[in-house]
Amino acid sequence: TKWFDTNYHYIVPEIATGTEFALNPEKVLAELKETQHQRINARPVLIGPITFLALSKAVDGANAPIARLDELIPLYAQLLGLLAEAGAGWVQLDEPVLVTDILDNGPELAEHTYTALGAHRERPAIFVATYFGGLDAAMPALARTPIEAIGIDLVAGEAPSAAAVPGLADKTVVAGIVDGRNIWRTDLEAALGRLTDLSNTAKSVAVSTSCSTLHVPYSLTAETDIDDRLRSWLSFGAEKVTEVVTLAQALHGGPDTVALAIEASRAAISSRAADPRLCDGQIRARIDSIATSGSRRGSAEVRRATQAARLNLPPLPTTTIGSYPQTSAIRKARAALRAGEIGQDEYTRQMRAEIAAVITLQEELGLDVLVHGEPERNDMVQYFAEQLNGFFATANGWVQSYGTRCVRPPILYGDVSRPHPMTVDWTTYAQSLTDKPVKGMLTGPVTILAWSFVRDDQPLADTANQIALAIRDETVDLESAGIAIIQVDEPALRELLPLRSADKADYLAWAVAAFRLATSGVSDSTQIHTHLCYSEFGEVIGAIADLDADVTSIEAARSHMEVLDDLNAIGFGSSVGPGVYDIHSPRIPAAAEIAELLRSALKAVPAERLWVNPDCGLKTRSSAEVSGSLRNLVIAAERARAEG
Template structure:
């Protein structure tokens, strides 16, 4: 028997057409049903016996908010999909739920909000309907409902002032009623997903878990407790003895982690209950590398420990939503040497089945227990054409001179040599709207329909337009807009030696957004400038400073699929050395502001707090190695977003960036207050509005955010070092809303400046000199350039 968690947001479920009013609710739901049914049928046809009924219109945690009926008051006037998507994306006067990373993954979830008086008002319709549809497709015996467990749900929520056990207790009647309904549908079991057990804080949750599952066990349906993302450590002895019929454990953890997963050792030490089935998560759900025989080896050990074959359930170590859909979609794009060595989600299903087959054979003939699973790939270093792990520079952390990790002057000294600005200087995080025309140009280049010179000529027009818009709006520090970039990691992965990018390897990042993570296939090497040309193009159109835009080494690593034959630390140092050369190249080209984004720094933290020190040590070192090459007059900016950074403030300070920009609008200044309390003294750019919502913030709203920064106590007396910027990049927004929001942002900064000093100029809101948009598009005045809304400047400047 095999069991699998599988979810893929194939084709983005046509969300955007629905939001634009071009698709009916019935058509959206019909597409969603088909995507789910296709995934279920794929599993069934591959040979999966018990199929988890995963799938979501936007986010699984948001689905739980919806059926539990723990809806924040600001959404209570809405219903159905209107309310669901308002919680995800915001609506007029209704800010969206906060968004943050799930555990240590690159998947963003919507954060539940629980106040002191929260009381569930459950509505089981959507969930029960999904189960009914799953049973119709698969049969009742194979369709397994998936429910986020109550303890994990409470721990993922924010703002709940009541103790965890009390919050869980309030949810239990809704959970119990759901389980009773599912029992009435004759489901064979219900998967209760509790990944919070893999964190170091799980030991403090024992009372909550034991009380909750004692109550849930009375509902009359077998419960299957599912954990993943790491071993469950010290929680193991009591967690596996909760009143459930099955427990699934992750035997693999994070690929390349410094500390191996301890699940097998925990079973050796404590045994496993004889009255339960063990779900063995032995097929790697977080790595694109094919199984090398590890799965069968782990199960063989379990059989040797006396766990009967009939009580073993073979599954993936984590939900397969973190992997690309199907390797076969790559077609002839797969490089020679990688064939047979990679496995995407569809191939992982086959690995689960082949491992289960090997287990059955081993149980019938113990002499065969040490054989390989059918199709298993032997361990092999490196990849296509690369001498990966072959020697030179592998132990970078030990070989590099300590001087390479430090700027030549301390912040206090070098900041005086950098550009000065008025109070509340304005900028953006980097990307501007990705229009259909821009995407078409990239596709034409990829297909060979455009030559590289022609492509660059056309992209130059888009860069010119973006610079002109920013000039006309009055921003202080500009960006080139990143029209040439598909994704902030993929773009660099395609230009670095030792990294391979897929053609169809899309992975869900959040809601309707998918990315294509690169695969590290060899030693990472710098192959020449990657972001210098676009910086130079942009700077020719303005006298204001333009930022050089890079993605940091830790984010590239955490948002890629790493090698498994050398450590993540070694791979991070290879990336840092490559990017260090790019920082130097930008500086040589005249760039005085270099932004090196590390939004994935926090999400890479191990789930066990005792392992944080080691990770943060090498992660921050990688950032410093990358940026320390910059001279004192070059301002280094970094961007962190959509994670809780309060617990790593010393590491953020040690990064030694000159300017820190952060996501802030959904988190109510929590990070700003924490930084102020910690005495943070470098430049700070708190996001003033949410880029994931289509709502345009008013001038007064943004001004209130700026005032709140002053009230927080951050950087007292230095408003010139409090930057005003959006939460994140603007690539997912349209030009009209982008221009409207930035216009209001610049005006709010100017008015806030004027409020500080009645004698200050309240004009354009910029101390930097510069040319107007008319120099970008000589045939149009500035206001018309601002109104171009998604078009280039018409060809007159190309």
């Protein structure tokens, strides 16, 4: 699942009643030894015990894992002793869960845990790091413990005052003043002012990034095709390290020691603020106009009747989510176009051949609503970013998502607009090959926002509305070209949910408003679909209903359709397509297995509102896996219709 509100993934530990904790220190000790051999003064970094248990999952009827904290603390104490013996002067324990309200008693647990760990004499100095939000009530709790350093995120939170947080006089505060999650250059002058104020609060202040630089690309030096003005606004991982060093020099030696760096920072900040690409009055006026006139279509009942008459689909219509396998031939053609080895006409010819093959496959399988397969798309966000004003797509700005999988988030630096249609030609070509409806496939504004590096000079809601306006124009063009069904995917709706409950309602309000802005420009006879995945939907289930899509396809196979009960509990009345098989597995599900899931779904959703589809897109599966699975999906749907 996702690491807090980032696009980084982690494996969730599962803890049963019979799970026994035991220490295995070999990996961390070996890594420490390796750095020592290279004469690196390294600080081991470990997830803290509170965060480890708070993010773990109870299984087989076990109590919440956090209840077992006292079993884990002695093992951490033992590990600290081993690290001290191995020569570690410091150890960093990451406790980002303390900036959230996941735990009702986070501050109390923090004081309990770090009083216990700090009491051990044979240990390295302890640095408790927090990030992704303000530490708030947990700050004084940690300050009362005998640890040596506390890390705070000054990008997402505020600096503590000596009056509000007694106990910092004997602590080092590690000030996360350089943004570790975004790629904008730090305003060194403003940052130095905040650091100077903070230095009056604590024993000492160490300058740092707000979190790990895992979340940003390695270095700007790899980007050669970028205009000088935009480059001057940016700071990737290596550049952020330089900013940290520069600020530390200024804090301890005075600003005159880094006068040139401060002047360069000042010039870059001024250049960015004055750039005309950051403010397009026409875009802002259009958004205000639509907001004033409203962004609603007819009622769900009216739309359902109008669309049923137009589409004439059978009960339990079958479809897929969007993407089909990205074959080596597709990737080779895209690389050849990028390298100039083939022209746009030849690339279009090859992509059309791929589209035709996908349409033929779907017709042979007997699917009811088709897709074009998205062979032309390198990524569901980058594809659109490359065609929208206000975005820059990097050449080498790779960021780890999990394991060896990396993504290349585009940079959203200015006001967003659509200079030309982005998907109409591909979609209408696919529609010309079949009499069955072909879905137009778009990525929603919140997901584009979540999977990009976003400008930090205006509210996210304003930026989301600009993206929504561009998507809205695309939906209108698709409708005008005869496309009867348009899908606007929002897999990241849950991902951007704020970490504190008090902030969630405001986020969901503007996220829903952006989606509705994007999808309300078409007539009632055009069917709007959305797709959500990668999520635990409980906290956003009401927002899913508020999106007001005509059909919502949703990841459900692994949860055995539990999400349908959640939707029913809030009176969800639109059509829904719960995923009937898990596309993340290469296993081909049997028709009987899918039919059984459909029977379960039909207990919660009437046949006239139930769609049949996989969990997610098929981009990562092989052609054989796709054909076998979809064949069984169609067979299962036919059985369910016959039984109904």
